[in-house]
Amino acid sequence: MHQLSLLSFLPLAAAAAAALFAHDVSSVSVKHERRHPVVPDSIDKAEFPSLLDATLEDLAGGLETGLFRSVDLVEAYIARILEVNDASRAVREINPDARAIAEEMDAARTMGTVYGPLHGIPILVKDNIATADKMETTAGSYALVGARVPEDSTVVRNLRKAGAIILGKASMSEWAGLRSWNSSTTGWSPTGGQGIGAYLDDQSPSGSSSGSGVATSIGLAFASLGTETSGSIISPASYNNIVGIKPTLGLTSRHLVVPFSSHQDSVGPMARTVKDAAYVLAAIAGPDPKDNYTTAIPFPTLPDYVAACQLSALPGKRIGVLRSTFNSSLGQPPYQSILSTFNSALDTLRAAGATIIDDISLPSTAETGVPWPNDIDITSIDFVRDLPTYLSQLTHNPHNITAVADLLAFTQRDPREDWPNRDTVKWEMALASAANTTPEEFWKAYTQSLYLAGPMGISGAIRNHSLDALVAPTITTHFLPAAWGSPVVTVPLGAMDADTEVTRERGDGLVVTAPGMPFGMAFLGERWSEEGLIGMAYAFEQRTMVRRGLVPRVRPRVELGDVLGRRERVELPLH
Numbered sequence: 001m002h003q004l005s006l007l008s009f010l011p012l013a014a015a016a017a018a019a020l021f022a023h024d025v026s027s028v029s030v031k032h033e034r035r036h037p038v039v040p041d042s043i044d045k046a047e048f049p050s051l052l053d054a055t056l057e058d059l060a061g062g063l064e065t066g067l068f069r070s071v072d073l074v075e076a077y078i079a080r081i082l083e084v085n086d087a088s089r090a091v092r093e094i095n096p097d098a099r100a101i102a103e104e105m106d107a108a109r110t111m112g113t114v115y116g117p118l119h120g121i122p123i124l125v126k127d128n129i130a131t132a133d134k135m136e137t138t139a140g141s142y143a144l145v146g147a148r149v150p151e152d153s154t155v156v157r158n159l160r161k162a163g164a165i166i167l168g169k170a171s172m173s174e175w176a177g178l179r180s181w182n183s184s185t186t187g188w189s190p191t192g193g194q195g196i197g198a199y200l201d202d203q204s205p206s207g208s209s210s211g212s213g214v215a216t217s218i219g220l221a222f223a224s225l226g227t228e229t230s231g232s233i234i235s236p237a238s239y240n241n242i243v244g245i246k247p248t249l250g251l252t253s254r255h256l257v258v259p260f261s262s263h264q265d266s267v268g269p270m271a272r273t274v275k276d277a278a279y280v281l282a283a284i285a286g287p288d289p290k291d292n293y294t295t296a297i298p299f300p301t302l303p304d305y306v307a308a309c310q311l312s313a314l315p316g317k318r319i320g321v322l323r324s325t326f327n328s329s330l331g332q333p334p335y336q337s338i339l340s341t342f343n344s345a346l347d348t349l350r351a352a353g354a355t356i357i358d359d360i361s362l363p364s365t366a367e368t369g370v371p372w373p374n375d376i377d378i379t380s381i382d383f384v385r386d387l388p389t390y391l392s393q394l395t396h397n398p399h400n401i402t403a404v405a406d407l408l409a410f411t412q413r414d415p416r417e418d419w420p421n422r423d424t425v426k427w428e429m430a431l432a433s434a435a436n437t438t439p440e441e442f443w444k445a446y447t448q449s450l451y452l453a454g455p456m457g458i459s460g461a462i463r464n465h466s467l468d469a470l471v472a473p474t475i476t477t478h479f480l481p482a483a484w485g486s487p488v489v490t491v492p493l494g495a496m497d498a499d500t501e502v503t504r505e506r507g508d509g510l511v512v513t514a515p516g517m518p519f520g521m522a523f524l525g526e527r528w529s530e531e532g533l534i535g536m537a538y539a540f541e542q543r544t545m546v547r548r549g550l551v552p553r554v555r556p557r558v559e560l561g562d563v564l565g566r567r568e569r570v571e572l573p574l575h
């Protein structure tokens, strides 16, 4: 079924495309004739932005001038997904209403109504971000197939208000990576299959926003949303050569997002450029009465994250380097090319007018006398407490799963969940930990980790050295901003060099280091400092433009010119 629908579409020769285009133009309504005043004899494909790298401004510009419509964009992205999804497993489901929504957006635009910069622009969301439409929200698990939510998650509602089209659900590591101990392959889920990274054969997509990272990188949508508890946006962004923003805890609502940890979860954009990520952040951020962490937002009106994208954002900035957290681990194989590329990037920042303070070391736990509370895992205890809150909001709960214990039983019972080959040890540990930890012990562990990650970590370093930001290679920076709830912006930095040893997850799994593996640079800041970080990341990106130098392993061939005006429709085989 899948193959057939592909074959019926893909061999669109230029002549056939031109014929389809001409046919369509002759039959469209007046409004489209107005929008295509000159009927070309044949399609000049060079006119259309390449969907591998198209920015929001490219896409919105084409919609504005009538070069193409939102339905064309949706058609092109669906065709691209169908073309490469077998090889990437980046998308779990395509929205069956995407075309109809695109038609509404086109009609609104024709009538002069544009909801915002994302009007008519297709976006994917991670499969743990709920939509009250025909799509499932599974977090990768059959436990949630068939479940219904009372309304859209707030971030999706915000995207729709901004005019964005929810094109589909991106695949993810099941339960955001919280399930298996002995076999938790990154990017795998029972409902989504095994995601593969965008750049190398057998590449780990990283996770847990694996599909969001891969799909955005190879142009299966304009951009995507991911979620991060500890590294789950910035790591797949880094491994797939794109930009990711992990916002301050509370800047974006988690209402109707399948939880991992209320103390750490954050929803954020994954896009191909910093400015595109800023557009998406501007659309989704803001207070929400349904997530009281958002009451911490300190701004009467949010900063203008898009206007923050200025080349002049670097001169005069003081940027600290968290050298002690990575210098020795990245100083040896297979990571040296990350360290040397990072060191050269510091020269780029200096040349752009920033001052680099390269000797920032954080007080060790021995010096502070406060041990990291390793024995109490805040996030997995949170999962035991937060999952029932999400499940209690379902309007249909097909397996009557109300708590982690039910989920564990379901997962061990349903063969599609691949148990016991993939175990459920993390839940067993979480349940035991939640049962054996008193509220006092939990609070003490939580406040200790906050103190070490904040005053003794990120915010202490920023204050002591009067910094505007900290930088580090992205693969080394998950933990502190996760624990402190502070933002990270990751930007493409380079690819591992030809000498890099090939290493795999757990020895025999997907590739995690190899020649050509992309990696990123992270800009970290104090809570609520997204505006400043976005500016610095943009100015760095514009001076380096690393992304366009790397060529993905799978490149969908369908472009806007191939689908423009095509009337025949591709079936949707993905479920």
Ligand SMILES: *[C@@H]1O[C@H](CO)[C@@H](O)[C@H](O)[C@H]1NC(C)=O
Residues within 6 Å of the ligand: 292, 293
């Ligand atoms: C925030 O909301 C949660 C759930 O809605 C509730 O349990 C908690 O008490 C609230 N916290 C505050 C500080 O209002």
Ligand SMILES: *[C@@H]1O[C@H](CO)[C@@H](O)[C@H](O)[C@H]1NC(C)=O
Residues within 6 Å of the ligand: 323, 327, 328, 331
């Ligand atoms: C970082 O590591 C390099 C070797 O890779 C070493 O030469 C340098 O002194 C180290 N710098 C610091 C600040 O530790």
Ligand SMILES: *[C@@H]1O[C@H](CO)[C@@H](O)[C@H](O)[C@H]1NC(C)=O
Residues within 6 Å of the ligand: 398, 399, 400
């Ligand atoms: C779930 O609970 C409802 C009401 O108690 C019951 O009718 C239904 O059969 C249950 N479903 C399953 C799968 O256990």
Ligand SMILES: *[C@@H]1O[C@H](CO)[C@@H](O)[C@H](O)[C@H]1NC(C)=O
Residues within 6 Å of the ligand: 182, 183, 420, 421, 422, 423
């Ligand atoms: C994972 O652990 C389970 C339970 O101990 C075991 O049955 C299974 O074979 C293990 N799988 C792998 C891939 O090691």
Ligand SMILES: *[C@@H]1O[C@H](CO)[C@@H](O)[C@H](O)[C@H]1NC(C)=O
Residues within 6 Å of the ligand: 361, 362, 363, 455, 456, 457, 458, 459, 460, 461, 464
């Ligand atoms: C900041 O400076 C104070 C005073 O020198 C020191 O005790 C503290 O450890 C420093 N904190 C960080 C995070 O560097």
